[in-house]
Amino acid sequence: YISSSCVSSRAFTIKDHYDFDQKVVNSDNPVIVNFHAEWCDPCKILTPKMTELLTDSTEIDLAVIDVDTNLDLVETFEVKAVPAVLAFRNGVVVDKFIGLVDANMIEDLINKLKKKHA
Numbered sequence: 001y002i003s004s005s006c007v008s009s010r011a012f013t014i015k016d017h018y019d020f021d022q023k024v025v026n027s028d029n030p031v032i033v034n035f036h037a038e039w040c041d042p043c044k045i046l047t048p049k050m051t052e053l054l055t056d057s058t059e060i061d062l063a064v065i066d067v068d069t070n071l072d073l074v075e076t077f078e079v080k081a082v083p084a085v086l087a088f089r090n091g092v093v094v095d096k097f098i099g100l101v102d103a104n105m106i107e108d109l110i111n112k113l114k115k116k117h118a
Contacts, residue, residue, distance in 0.1 A: 011062040025091035030113040042100035
């Protein structure tokens with residue numbers, strides 16, 4: 001169990017395309033974008049896991065996008081299934097995975113972003 005007080009402020013929810021451009025495309029930090037849905041059971045496991053793995057990270061942000069309220073972003077990034085996770089650096093997708101993956105794969109993604117950012 002993780003108390004909400006120790007969850008990083010680097011995680012945020014994207015509300016619309018403008019919000020996405022401001023917080024992801026124009027971000028100085030690499031951003032992991034998590035496309036999820038309330039009705040998606042694997043998402044309920046993956047989202048907290050990613051938040052937990054990024055809690056100590058100061059250089060990577062986590063953006064959460066609800067696919068049901070952001071259909072334009074779903075179309076833009078051709079999200080066919082959830083959860084879908086895209087890693088952005090300098091506004092460009094540099095890596096991605098679809099579905100519930102193990103913690104090692106998430107850590108690899110985080111470490112890749114950290115290395116190139118350093």
